[in-house]
Structures are given as structure tokens and as C-alpha cells.
Amino acid sequence: MTTIKASCTQCGDVTLVPAQLHLVVSNRAELSSYSFQCPTCLDLVTKSADEDVVALLISGGVAVDRWDLPAEALEAHSGPPLTYDELLDFALMLSDQDLLAEQLRILAT
Numbered sequence: 001m002t003t004i005k006a007s008c009t010q011c012g013d014v015t016l017v018p019a020q021l022h023l024v025v026s027n028r029a030e031l032s033s034y035s036f037q038c039p040t041c042l043d044l045v046t047k048s049a050d051e052d053v054v055a056l057l058i059s060g061g062v063a064v065d066r067w068d069l070p071a072e073a074l075e076a077h078s079g080p081p082l083t084y085d086e087l088l089d090f091a092l093m094l095s096d097q098d099l100l101a102e103q104l105r106i107l108a109t
């Protein structure tokens with residue numbers, strides 16, 4: 001059986017089997033990480049995983065969860081943040097289809 005040594009911040013080195021690790025690989029390498037529940041103190045330990053660590057964990061049989069950062073998260077934003085009142089107005093507008101259609105018609109002209 002494959003065993004993997006990892007390090008808990010409280011307990012030091014611990015030995016795990018692949019099923020005890022959760023590997024998340026992102027399209028942004030700096031966001032890839034692995035986590036495990038320490039078998040000694042039961043803390044959840046999460047650490048970043050560079051390409052070498054990802055390759056090592058995969059070769060050890062750790063299953064991969066893929067997570068891609070949405071492109072929208074990297075867009076530049078300008079203007080003031082949306083207020084609660086604006087969000088509430090929008091929700092109310094959505095509940096009134098005639099008003100929403102009128103607002104969209106105004107925006108389209």
C-alpha cells in the first residue's frame with residue numbers, strides 16, 4: 001500500500017494513505033492545494049501544491065479535483081460597489097417582468 005508522508009503544523013510528520021488526501025488542481029498554479037485531516041490531532045491541514053507536489057501526489061494515487069478560477073474573478077472592476085438597496089431594487093425589478101422589460105428597452109435605445 002502506498003503511503004505518503006505529510007507534515008501537520010501541530011504534530012510534525014504524519015503518514016497518510018492516498019484516500020486521506022484531497023488534492024485540488026487549479027488553472028492558476030498558485031491556487032493548487034492539498035489538504036488532509038491530521039490522524040493525530042484531527043486538525044484540517046491545507047497546503048499549497050506546486051507542480052512537483054501535484055505530480056508526486058498524483059503518482060502516489062491521490063485523486064484530483066479540478067477547480068478553475070472563473071475568468072470573471074480576474075477582471076478589473078471600476079465604480080463604486082453595489083449597495084444593498086441597489087441589489088434589493090434589482091431583485092424587485094426581476095419580480096416585475098414588465099418593469100424589467102421596460103428598463104431593458106430603455107438601455108437598448
Ligand SMILES: [Zn+2]
Nearest residue numbers: 008011038041
Ligand atoms: Zn496534527
